[in-house]
Amino acid sequence: xxxxxxxxxxxxxxxxxxxxxxxxxxxxxxxxxxxxxxxxxxxxxxxxxxxxxxxxxxxxxxxxxxxxxxxxxxxxxxxxxxxxxxxxxxxxxxxxxxxxxxxxxxxxxxxxxxxxxxxxxxxxxxxxxxxxxxxxxxxxxxxxxxxxxxxxxxxxxxxxxxxxxxxxxxxxxxxxxxxxxx
Numbered sequence: 093x094x095x096x097x098x099x100x101x102x103x104x105x106x107x108x109x110x111x112x113x114x115x116x117x118x119x120x121x122x123x124x125x126x127x128x129x130x131x132x133x134x135x136x137x138x139x140x141x142x143x144x145x146x147x148x149x150x151x152x153x154x155x156x157x158x159x160x161x162x163x164x165x166x167x168x169x170x171x172x173x174x175x176x177x178x179x180x181x182x183x184x185x186x187x188x189x190x191x192x193x194x195x196x197x198x199x200x201x202x203x204x205x206x207x208x209x210x211x212x213x214x215x216x217x218x219x220x221x222x223x224x225x226x227x228x229x230x231x232x233x234x235x236x237x238x239x240x241x242x243x244x245x246x247x248x249x250x251x252x253x254x255x256x257x258x259x260x261x262x263x264x265x266x267x268x269x270x271x272x273x274x
Contacts, residue, residue, distance in 0.1 A: 125257075139233070147224035150197050155179075156190040157225075160214070163200055164222050169211035180258065194218075 114123040137154025144150060144157045152160075162178050163170050170178070175187055191212055194200040199218035204210045214222060237243055 143225055143228050143232070144221075146228045148197070148199075148221045150199075152193065152197075153190075155181075155186075156193055159187065159190045160194055160199055160218065161222060161225070163194075163212050164214045164218065169203060169213040171208065171211050173208075175212070180262075 109120045109124065111123075114120040140154040140157040141152060144152055144160075158179065159175060162175060165178075172184060172187055172191070175191075176182060176184060179187075181187060191200060191202070195202060195212075198215055199221055200212050201215050202210060202212055237247070
């Protein structure tokens with residue numbers, strides 16, 4: 093089937109990708125990227141949950157799994173504020189729920205007291221689970237990535253692009269919140 097060139101993207105002529113969010117070529121590209129991000133986020137969450145289930149029989153969501161690894165990152169305790177900043181989240185009650193779940197599973201321990209003195213770190217069991225997770229990740233995901241020629245450079249470019257998009261979305265959200273209609 094012949095392909096129609098639309099601003100750097102090949103589209104089969106039979107497909108019309110325009111709709112209320114995508115009336116121009118750049119809107120089509122942005123909207124398709126957003127759908128790809130949504131699908132990737134969901135796939136990533138499923139991957140995290142299944143990989144963690146391979147390390148421990150714990151029904152945890154992707155964000156809860158990510159929280160566990162961020163807490164262990166650099167082997168230093170993290171506050172709720174640190175966790176929110178590092179994960180670009182502002183849903184503190186959900187973060188606290190995840191922390192309670194991880195503490196209940198014996199993977200994380202809470203230390204300190206007061207508003208700003210509380211930190212979280214992984215337990216010995218949490219370290220064993222995150223080490224096992226890393227082994228499974230290397231065997232399944234990293235091996236698959238390494239098998240794709242040139243993919244390392246593509247990952248680096250994708251990371252830079254996503255970091256740029258994160259900043260653009262954050263700024264657009266601030267402007268939208270500032271000028272919201274009542």
